Amino acid sequence: MVEAVHSDGRVERGNATRRLVLRRTMEVASVEGLGGLSIGRIAGELGLSKSGVFALFGSKEELQLATVRAARSVFVKAIVQPVLEMPEGVARVLRLCDGYLEYSRGRVFPGGCFFLAVATEFAAREGAVRDAVALARQEWDQLITDALTAARAAGELRADTDAAQLGFELVALLDMANTTSALLGDETGYERAAAAVRGRLRAAAVTGAGV
Template structure:
């Protein structure tokens, strides 16, 4: 028989509820603006209560990065995996990312785009955590492209790392410009640009001698 520690269970629930607010705040005010005191005010808790859940400010920031990665996995990666491997899955990944940003899963758009702009030139544990998660996303996207080449959906000579870089650049541009100009038009432009980019790979496949 397993005995559950009620205090620990309540603490886990509190931590999750507070973290949901913390991650959203970080996309607007920045991870550096995420403080024990500020978060305590936002969730109507004492500073001691927040400190008890997360410890230091850096631990709070790192917890926010982890939580954001889990949300990204749930709303972008998992749904796309239901699509058949190859070009359908690649399209599903791209569309899921655009929906994630456009539908404002986080008030400030993509969490990792905001964190990158804030920490790209600031060494430390937070930057390392952001970079590690972005690297995993880029590698996953490149893997989906590799699979599309393997299935014959994209041209044999396609460079998955390069194509993933170009697609990511378009997605990030759509996120940033949508926020800056308060417009959904950048998402439409990103979809058009990505479609054209993939169409060139399809054309290359069709032109390949048999």
């Protein structure tokens, strides 16, 4: 029994350290990219032993992959979970877009959107980290397209609406708002993007859809 208690305590301490490390690696990567991560650096910044952090992650690549997974969980919690109980339709699409703008503007990550920050870094590379970043991006793009497809099926968008094309345009607007804020310090992009998203949805919506 005593052994089990000690074991549980070690596991909990390990989990707490892992959460602490990943909070810091997400912050760093959103500003400097995943290439700015190293076990030695993060251990030093957090006052942890390098061997202890290494025991949790094992390699720089695994630290990067764990950071991507953690950032994806934060993204889902901030943007996706709030719409899960909403009925399918234009309002759900709009809430996803607004949620992204709030996530970026509110600096959930100090560098803005984590995935935009690391996408360019890994766009021309190969490997497991690049694949994880690309998959997260594909999931987001597909989520918007699927929400538009469902809104069309619900009769809230015109039957001739190209959901993939409209989704591409909406995501491009969201990306641009994040980039103009993070790179140029221009916060007006958020209002412009919000207005443009509503304009595009309004143009595709049937009468009474309430955009």
